[in-house]
Amino acid sequence: MQLTQSDSVIRTESLLVELGGLPILREISIEIGRGELTALMGGNGSGKTTLVRALLGLTPHQGGRVELFGLPATEFNDWRRIGYVPQRGAVNIKQATVKEVVATGRLSTRRPFAPTSAIDRTKISAALEAVGLADRARHPFTQLSGGQQQRVLIARALAGEVDLLMLDEPFAGVDLGVQDNLAELIGELNAAGTTVLVVLHETGALAPLLTKCIVLREGRVVHVGAPPEEAEHYHETQLPLERPLLTGLIGEAS
Amino acid sequence: MEFLSLAFMQRALIAALLAGVTSPAIGSYIVQRRLSLLGDGLGHVAIAGVGLALATGTAPLPVAVATAIIGAVIIELLRQSGKASADVAMAILFYGGLATGVLLAGLVGQGTGTLSNFLFGSLLSITEADLWIIFTLAAVILITTIGLMPQLFAVCTDEDFAKVMGLPVRAYNLLIVVLAAITVTVSMRTVGLLMVSALMVVPVATAGNLLTGFRRSFFLAMALGVVAAVAGVIGSYYFNAPPGSLIVVITIAGFVLSLPLAAGLKRWRQHDQVIEITDRAPFPHETTRPHEGHSHGPDCGHRAVIHGDHTDYIHDGHRHAPHGDHYDEH
Known part of the structure; x- marks a missing residue:
């Protein structure tokens, strides 16, 4: 099986996803190689989240194929290599400490009825350390700020043996300074060898770190290539003023 | 007995x-x-x-x-x-x-x-x-x-x-x-x-008011459930009432009692709750003399504010961070 040795981490061929009979994604053929930091961009309803969910097998696809680490997605089962950070709003945690949330990231390797092992504990602490929340381990998750919750969800994803990290809108509802911190963290993880696919509304703080940018519009890939110029251009056509105006205002205020 | x-x-x-x-x-x-x-x-x-x-x-x-x-x-x-x-x-x-x-x-x-x-x-x-x-x-x-x-x-x-x-x-x-x-x-x-x-839900809510963390409140809820169920059965022997009614009344009484306790606990916990401030401006501050006999840290009991590259502590009208041999006062 030389395929598993290949440098392709994610590959899709003519992927078709329909929800309720409506095509949401059409003819999606993308490839993401090892070590890349790829942004998946597009406006609301362009299919970004659906694509990530289809890659992970959370949303079934009606046509084409998905490969993860060189294997057809149906044969892939080495889930500890994938770290998934869903949108913060999709997570329903009522009563749990930060550590308990991060500990669920070990479940891809943990067997039923097995107690927490020393490796589990080390990995959980290391993941909390990596996101700078080691001193928050015993805090209730719900009492953290939005940025801190986002970092907990990243730590949860990192607690496995992650080679590929997929983040869905990690900057949503997080203020600009914290976005910088998160971007720095994502950059560090990528520099350490983790392949990253991040769904973004705008390149923002991650712009200088991106190796590739995939832009979706109405369920089709309209751009694959170098950020940030193309992506900025894309934004100017979609959202002409918002971003520059906002950046300008904040720049002046500080 | x-x-x-x-x-x-x-x-x-x-x-x-x-x-x-x-x-x-x-x-x-x-x-x-x-x-x-x-x-x-x-x-x-x-x-x-x-x-x-x-x-x-x-x-x-x-x-x-x-x-x-x-x-x-x-x-x-x-x-x-x-x-x-x-x-x-x-x-x-x-x-x-x-x-x-x-x-x-x-x-x-x-x-x-x-x-x-x-x-x-x-x-x-x-x-x-x-x-x-x-x-x-x-x-x-x-x-x-x-x-x-x-x-x-x-x-x-x-x-x-x-x-x-x-x-x-x-x-x-x-x-x-x-x-x-x-x-x-x-x-x-x-x-x-x-x-x-009621016995499945109310003790869980009560425990959630009193303790943080899933595991700890899980076991507390079990303990509360046992107390309510056993007390309800004993009470129903004396009052000649169906035990279920008494058990449920006791669990709900426990929940009501936990409410003021929860409010008190919340206020007490806020001491070590951390606020994160992320303005990008340079932080204006003046320097002050260090404390006599107290050094601020994660466990010092004062409210912490993560502020860019350092952590401030709030107490007695001060908000400041240790810096070398003195404190930076905001």
């Missing part, structure tokens, strides 16, 4: 203990999954089983267990289908169960009198055979809810993430409702089918 020498009270107390410990155990997951009324629906379904047993003259407990498990599987399959009509289908299932039970009991002349022993609990009706079944089922519930805590917790908090972890999410979801169905029947004799849901 003369009730301890009565055989029926001994059986009732053991059954109460088991109901009290198992109900909040599975209830913790159900509350986390925001399905607090699931136990109530399962209780209604189990009534059909009791009616069937009364009509056929068999032992009610095994029939109720089987009926509730079948009902639980149907409920979960309906829920997983995700159809809008699933909601109505569940309502039909719940009231169909209740009506069938009452009807079957009535047809054989057992009336609502006998049935009410199962609806509201009864001290006198627990047989030794019942107790063995209850004990076995309770063991199954406790081993699974504690042994599979990480998996069940993950499925209840974030199903998608659990799937990406490679967990068989559908199977675990099914397991949760089946365990809930078994719990309902375990508690049927003491709390009663119409009120068992």
Whole structure:
């Protein structure tokens, strides 16, 4: 099986996803190689989240194929290599400490009825350390700020043996300074060898770190290539003023 | 304490203990999954089983267990289908169960009198055979809810993430409702089918008010459940009331008492709650002399404010951070 040795981490061929009979994604053929930091961009309803969910097998696809680490997605089962950070709003945690949330990231390797092992504990602490929340381990998750919750969800994803990290809108509802911190963290993880696919509304703080940018519009890939110029251009056509105006205002205020 | 020498009270107390410990155990997951009324629906379904047993003259407990498990599987399959009509289908299932039970009991002349022993609990009706079944089922519930805590917790908090972890999410979801169905029947004799849901949900809410963390409040909820169930059974011996009513009143009293306590705890905890400030401007400050005999740190008890590259501490009108041999005062 030389395929598993290949440098392709994610590959899709003519992927078709329909929800309720409506095509949401059409003819999606993308490839993401090892070590890349790829942004998946597009406006609301362009299919970004659906694509990530289809890659992970959370949303079934009606046509084409998905490969993860060189294997057809149906044969892939080495889930500890994938770290998934869903949108913060999709997570329903009522009563749990930060550590308990991060500990669920070990479940891809943990067997039923097995107690927490020393490796589990080390990995959980290391993941909390990596996101700078080691001193928050015993805090209730719900009492953290939005940025801190986002970092907990990243730590949860990192607690496995992650080679590929997929983040869905990690900057949503997080203020600009914290976005910088998160971007720095994502950059560090990528520099350490983790392949990253991040769904973004705008390149923002991650712009200088991106190796590739995939832009979706109405369920089709309209751009694959170098950020940030193309992506900025894309934004100017979609959202002409918002971003520059906002950046300008904040720049002046500080 | 003369009730301890009565055989029926001994059986009732053991059954109460088991109901009290198992109900909040599975209830913790159900509350986390925001399905607090699931136990109530399962209780209604189990009534059909009791009616069937009364009509056929068999032992009610095994029939109720089987009926509730079948009902639980149907409920979960309906829920997983995700159809809008699933909601109505569940309502039909719940009231169909209740009506069938009452009807079957009535047809054989057992009336609502006998049935009410199962609806509201009864001290006198627990047989030794019942107790063995209850004990076995309770063991199954406790081993699974504690042994599979990480998996069940993950499925209840974030199903998608659990799937990406490679967990068989559908199977675990099914397991949760089946365990809930078994719990309902375990508690049927003491709390009663119409009120068992309260014992599954209320101690969990109370524990959540008092402790942080899933695991710690899980075990506290079990302890609270045991206290309420046992106290309710003892009280009903003296007041000659159905034990279920007393158990539920006690759990709710516990919840009400926990509210002011929770408010106090929250204020106390805010001491070490951290605020994060992320302005990008350089931080204006003046320098002040260091404290005599106190150094600020993560455990110093003062409110911490993460402020860019350093952490400030708030106390007595100061907000400042240690910097070398002095403090930077904001």
